[in-house]
Amino acid sequence: MKKLFLMLTCLLAVAVVGAQSLEEIVKKYSQANMLDKVGSLKTIKITGSMDMMGQAIPVEIWMKNPDKIKSVTSVNGQEIIQAFDGVKGYSVNPMMGSSEPVEMSADDAKQIQRNNMFQNYMVNYLKNGQLTLEGEESVNGTPAHKVKATLEGGMTLNMFIDKTSNLLVKTSATVNSQGMEVVVDSYPSDYKEVSGLFLPMKTKTSLQGMEFVQTYSKVEVNIPMEDSIFKLK
Numbered sequence: 024m025k026k027l028f029l030m031l032t033c034l035l036a037v038a039v040v041g042a043q044s045l046e047e048i049v050k051k052y053s054q055a056n057m058l059d060k061v062g063s064l065k066t067i068k069i070t071g072s073m074d075m076m077g078q079a080i081p082v083e084i085w086m087k088n089p090d091k092i093k094s095v096t097s098v099n100g101q102e103i104i105q106a107f108d109g110v111k112g113y114s115v116n117p118m119m120g121s122s123e124p125v126e127m128s129a130d131d132a133k134q135i136q137r138n139n140m141f142q143n144y145m146v147n148y149l150k151n152g153q154l155t156l157e158g159e160e161s162v163n164g165t166p167a168h169k170v171k172a173t174l175e176g177g178m179t180l181n182m183f184i185d186k187t188s189n190l191l192v193k194t195s196a197t198v199n200s201q202g203m204e205v206v207v208d209s210y211p212s213d214y215k216e217v218s219g220l221f222l223p224m225k226t227k228t229s230l231q232g233m234e235f236v237q238t239y240s241k242v243e244v245n246i247p248m249e250d251s252i253f254k255l256k
Contacts, residue, residue, distance in 0.1 A: 045156045048168050048184060049149050055189035057221040058143050064088060066248040067140055067220065075235040082237065084138070091253040092139040105135050106253050112136075113255040124255035130175045140220070145182075148172050157181070162193045163210075190214055191223070205231060217242040 043051075053059065061067075066087050073080040073096065085093045093106035104115040105127075112132030113124040127135070137144050148154045157169040160183060167183040174180055183193040196207045207230050211223030217239075226237045 043168070045154055045170070046149065048156070048170065048189075049145050049154070051189040052145055052184055052191070053143060055221075056191075057216070057219075058146075060219060061140050061143075062088070064141075064219070065245050068243040068246055068248070069222075069239055070241040070243075071237060071239040073235055073237050075233075085248060085252055086139050086141060087248050087250070087253065088141045090136065090139065090142065091250070092135060093253050094135070094138070104255065106255050107132055107135050107139075108250070108253040108255075115255060126256070130178075133175050159186070165192055167192055218244045220244065 066085070068086070069084040071082050071084075073082050081097045083095045085091075090109050091107060093104065096103040098118065101117045102115065103118060104113075104124075106113055107127075112127035112135055114127055114131075115122060115124050136142060145154075153173050155171045155173075157171045160167055160169050162183045162185075166186045168186060170182045170184060172180040172182065177199070179197045181195040182191060183195075184190065185192050191211055194209045194211075196209075198205050198207060207228060209226055209228040211226045213225040214221060214223050217224075220242060222239060222242065224239045228235055228237070
């Protein structure tokens with residue numbers, strides 16, 4: 024009986040030690056991704072491509088501390104642009120029949136801001152009470168913490184954080200597209216330190232049976248970047 028009691032006590036101790044709070048998980052995630060160093064930078068420019076259906080589509084992303092961001096995707100000689108100038112968000116999408124900037128909705132503007140590395144949204148979500156710890160799941164054989172973020176407009180985002188490396192290994196977002204709920208799964212990988220940043224150089228995304236891969240090829244920091252770059256209107 025004493026041995027049984029001792030074993031149960033040890034198992035309980037291991038469980039308590041192994042359990043991590045949401046705050047601890049977010050802290051380790053921020054440390055693993057070197058997010059504390061990002062704030063000391065002034066600008067970030069990322070050059071890469073989106074491989075979709077065998078076609079490599081060039082992508083450029085500009086970011087300026089603290090809240091400006093712009094992305095340009097070139098498709099068949101036409102540029103799809105999304106930008107947030109620090110106050111408002113605008114988009115240009117000639118594929119939809121318009122080459123003039125259109126102001127984004129508040130929710131769409133917040134969505135593009137979530138891609139800004141100068142904004143540590145994981146910490147912001149935690150402060151705003153938008154995060155919940157949903158237990159653990161395995162992602163391609165990797166044990167991961169499942170953290171759920173409840174976002175604007177009813178959107179939910181599940182983030183799967185590797186229990187060992189504390190890096191993001193999967194995101195699963197439920198978004199509203201033309202009145203229909205669509206699940207978008209992304210798998211970041213090939214993490215590398217480049218120019219003082221720690222980034223997933225490759226991200227595979229699946230959406231409604233389609234799959235595309237985003238790859239970063241060049242990362243530049245603290246390069247000159249005028250505010251006018253982010254103003255589309």
